[in-house]
Every structure is written in C-alpha cells, then in structure tokens.
Amino acid sequence: MDIKATLLGTIPLLAIFVIALLIERINPAQVQPLKSAGFNLLYTLLYALAQAAIVPLVSVATVVAVNAAGGGWIDLPNTGWGLLLGFLLYAFTLDFMEYLFHRAQHRFPVMWAMHSFHHSDTALNATTTSRHHWAENGIKMLTIFMLAGVIFKANSAIVGLYAAISFYNVFSHMNIRIGFGRMSFILNSPQYHRIHHSALPEHYDCNFAGLFPIFDVLFGTYRQPRAGEFPPTGLDDKKPPSGLIDAIIWPARAK
Ligand SMILES: [Zn+2]
Numbered sequence: 001m002d003i004k005a006t007l008l009g010t011i012p013l014l015a016i017f018v019i020a021l022l023i024e025r026i027n028p029a030q031v032q033p034l035k036s037a038g039f040n041l042l043y044t045l046l047y048a049l050a051q052a053a054i055v056p057l058v059s060v061a062t063v064v065a066v067n068a069a070g071g072g073w074i075d076l077p078n079t080g081w082g083l084l085l086g087f088l089l090y091a092f093t094l095d096f097m098e099y100l101f102h103r104a105q106h107r108f109p110v111m112w113a114m115h116s117f118h119h120s121d122t123a124l125n126a127t128t129t130s131r132h133h134w135a136e137n138g139i140k141m142l143t144i145f146m147l148a149g150v151i152f153k154a155n156s157a158i159v160g161l162y163a164a165i166s167f168y169n170v171f172s173h174m175n176i177r178i179g180f181g182r183m184s185f186i187l188n189s190p191q192y193h194r195i196h197h198s199a200l201p202e203h204y205d206c207n208f209a210g211l212f213p214i215f216d217v218l219f220g221t222y223r224q225p226r227a228g229e230f231p232p233t234g235l236d237d238k239k240p241p242s243g244l245i246d247a248i249i250w251p252a253r254a255k
C-alpha cells in the first residue's frame, strides 16, 4: 500500500469538508466545538488507509462474481437518453440496496455494533459523512456492491455519475437548517437525515434513505420533519469514542 498516495488522495474530500464546515457557520442547526469535526477529519485519514488495504482484497471476490455473471446481466446504455434512463435505474437500484443494508445495520446487533460508530457523533456535521467503521465498506462490497455488479453491466459514465452524486451524502450530513418540508419524500436533506441521527426515542428507526426517501415511504419508515425540528444527535446508551484507538476497536468496546 502506498501510504503517501493514499493520504494525498483524501485531499479533495477534506477540501469539500472544510468548505462545508465554513458554509455550516452561516446558519447552523447546532453550535458545535471545532474539535468534533477535527476528530472526524483525522479519522478520515485512518479510514482511507484501512480502505486502501481492504478494497484490493475484497475486489477479487467481486471480479470473480461479475465475471461469472458474464460481466453483468443488464447492459446499460452509455449515450443519449438511454444514458439518463440507465443512470436513473442504476441510481434507484443502488439506493434501494443501500436502504436495505442500512435497515440491516440497525436491525442486526453485529451490524449495529459497527454502524453505531456513525451514530455516536453528538455534533452531526459534514465530516460525519466519513465516520463509518473501517470494516463496513468491505462488507458492503461483498454484498450490495457485488450484487449491483452482477445485475448491471454499468459503463464508466454511469459509475462515474453515481460516484459524483454520492457526494450529496456530505450535504445530507451538514449542520445547517435546511429541510424540504412537505417535499421531504423526494430527496434526502440535512434536516431529514438529522432526524435519522436523532438521540430522541421518538425518532428511532426512521428516515433510513440515502438519496431517495421514497423507500422510507414505501416501507413505513418515513418521518417528515416538523418545521424547525433539528433534534440533538448521538447515542443514548454509549459514550462517543475518546480517541482513534477507541474508534478502531469500537464494536468490542465497553459502553
Ligand atoms: Zn443509521
């Protein structure tokens, strides 16, 4: 693993985080100490190093599965209106898989043991986007991403577009007073996702969607935010990590 190249590769994401943190200061949902974002920025570097080690290993299994499926069952078009339709089909399918995976993360204790790290942030902001347990992406690659690779013979234009819109996730985590009110079922927003991160029992197990809340509507987990509703975030039964070591061993850590 080229450690220097991996760390340099995080610069664009870190730059996006810094810009988002500056925008958050205009109208924050919550006044936060700077050190909370500092921890997540540091963890982003550690997460990137972990992914650089894990992804090549896990990718072998994905390549084998995709090849066995003849490179993917459904060949998506890569020009004109076909590209747009293909992209929408790909994005909706992936987001549905992300929704199901997220439900599983909250449903099964072994997965919650990891995902609760993402929810441990009592100062939800743009940098929380990369605050995921280091092993989770490997599990996603071996399940939903592998399945998507088997289903779709997606061209680089579609995969690239989907990677680009995944940055929307940064917006959804921002500490800003932006919500879509009655239109919340159309697209995720900072207020909608903040309800998912809420520490209040009345908000547990709702608003799982990544991009399209229509999946929450269809499966009964939709909770439209009320006007001005920006609840506190975090876990009610576990303290936030005290440092990077604590973050690494998070699933095995005591309360
Ligand atoms: Zn969650």
Ligand SMILES: [Zn+2]
Pocket: 118, 173, 193, 197
């Ligand atoms: Zn989140």
